[in-house]
Amino acid sequence: MFVEDMAESGLENIHVQDRTSSELSSVYEDADVRKMEIAEEELFYRRTSASSVEMRWKHVWAKYSGRYTLQEQCDDSWTDIYKGNLCRWEIVGMEQEKRHKFRVINDGDKIVTNIIEIILHKQSSVAEILGRAIASNDYAKIALICQSRPQPNINVPDASGMSPLMRACAMLRKDIVKTLLECGADVNFGNSANRTSAMLACLGGNLEVIETLVEHKANLRLRDRSGATCLHYAIDSGNEEVVQYLLKQRVDVDAQDNQGWTPLMCLAANRGTIDIAKTLIKAGSDVNYSDNIGKTVLMSASLAGNREMCELLVTNGAVHSAYTRFGKSAYEMAVAFDRKEVVEFFQKLKKRRNSVSLGVSGITF
Template identity: 35%
Template sequence: MNTVSLSGCRRQPEQLVVEKVSHHSIELSWRNGESDHTGPTESWTRFAVEKMDSKTHTYDTIYVGYSTQHVVDGLEPSTLYKFRVRITTPSGECRLTPTLSVSTTREPLSGKHLHQAVNRNDEEELTRVLQSGMVNVNVYDKLGFTPLMVAAQKGFGRIVHKLIEHGADIHMKNGSGKDCLMLACYAGHLDIVKYLRRFGATWQSRDMGGCTPLHWAADGGHLSVIAYMIQDGSELDARDSVSHWTPLMRVSAVSGNESVASLLIRAGADVNVRDKDGKTPLMVAVLNNHKELVELLLDSGADHHVKNEFGSGAAEMARAFGRTSLACWKKGRFCKLTSTSR
């Protein structure tokens, strides 16, 4: 755009007219009796639309041509703009219309505004968007999360309540198959977990890999959430559909969290359960070098004589992967894993 000045021009009594206004565009028109387009272009009156820079208060040329209308787009919503038209006749005479001030309209409410309100934990703005009736409460964001999923994951309890009051679907899932209950369980938001349960969220829900909310709670490591889930009837030994791992197996494979494993075991989780390759939680803990968990599993009745489908037990795995330091302290004596088979 070119910055222009008033030099050589006089004021023109004609005025700009606003034809249409939206949140991102303004359509302007003007009339001039000299705009005869029957001859060569050299005999035509030329028009230049100029827009004022709000910071410098100078004008930039945004259109030059022979039309008597122009649409200015790419504008910000709810913003004041100032325009004028520079009229140049074939003889070189220059005239300016009076400056026109016009504001763009407010941007229509959309899913973007709903997600912005949720991410900012802005209950007032959320209420405004929801009460407008213009936005689907279950609209996905670019990552495939609904507003309820985001609020549940972030622990925004009042936002969760408001969304459910306005019909948010607690059973919807993101691209990996996780629902809001799984996300809340993993993040450790017990109050939200309980609230979602009141409205029908189920422990039997599965993601794309077949994991349940308890699998994700075990990964998150929040004991209060896991304890509530166990008390509320969540299945302890549910298996995923990929490796056939139970929540205890997930602990053995991922975090090695003794406290989580102990809580699951005390509730009755099977310490000798096998995955699709015949591995037990003890074997998985050995492979992942979770020493304290290995001790806990042995003390809790894990059978180190069990072999996987390839004929290897926990002791063989410990030696093969250099886990020779894995051992347990039991009844006042130091007892290493042995390879004694049954």
């Protein structure tokens, strides 16, 4: 059944010597248990990656306390690759296009299972096939693969490090995301950069996809390798509705990445929208946060030439007399990078300093 399902879904990559089943069965009949005679029952498996397979078998009977030995045939002899009380073991690092033979024996050196023969062909992985189906929005093929029995491991990433769920979130395929989650996709799987499906959904700015992930226990507080959170990604999307949703989920509005940048700093540096800035400030974001070199939110806005952002920050208490570790102020940065509108703003601010209370003792230019 499994081989047929895999063939239909384009995943026919394992050859089996004898029959297989979608359910595990006892390795002994009751009479065989009492006699402890050889009884060749079945060994079951599922492919977990391009070069690994998980083997499964059942206890001989409920009170059996002996150990099992999983063996692989090498040349004309059998080599032990696992010995213990577990009834499953994952074999990793298997060579592709090579014939592998396995069996299980018990403490009495009695053969417990039939010999199973596996060849891992160099064909597309589950993730690659699902990735193509997601890209073409082939819902029927995705459902067929996910519902095959035994179910393939749909959490294995493709060559680019993206799991099928991550791929679906990046492409904002809500229905496919829901199907993958219902079929056991790991909602908090992180790739080599620790990037998660929720982060990609936030970057895409699709609230429905994000809500679906949260319904399946997505952790919105995880960080990628750069220290960025879902809120940092949402800032890049420019979707105020997503930012508001994340804040309602009580994410840290001032979470700093590895550079020390808060979401508000990222927004200021990338000429983000004023409405999102107001939302962050209203949620309690500190307008005077500084990064690892002492650069403030106001300085980031100044460097970006974003006068409107500078005005908003100053109105909400941003200190413009601060200096970086290199002795530069927001005004000096604007001058150095020829941000004319920002320079003009600071100059006008200087003229008004004696008549308008700005909440600071003085302005340094």
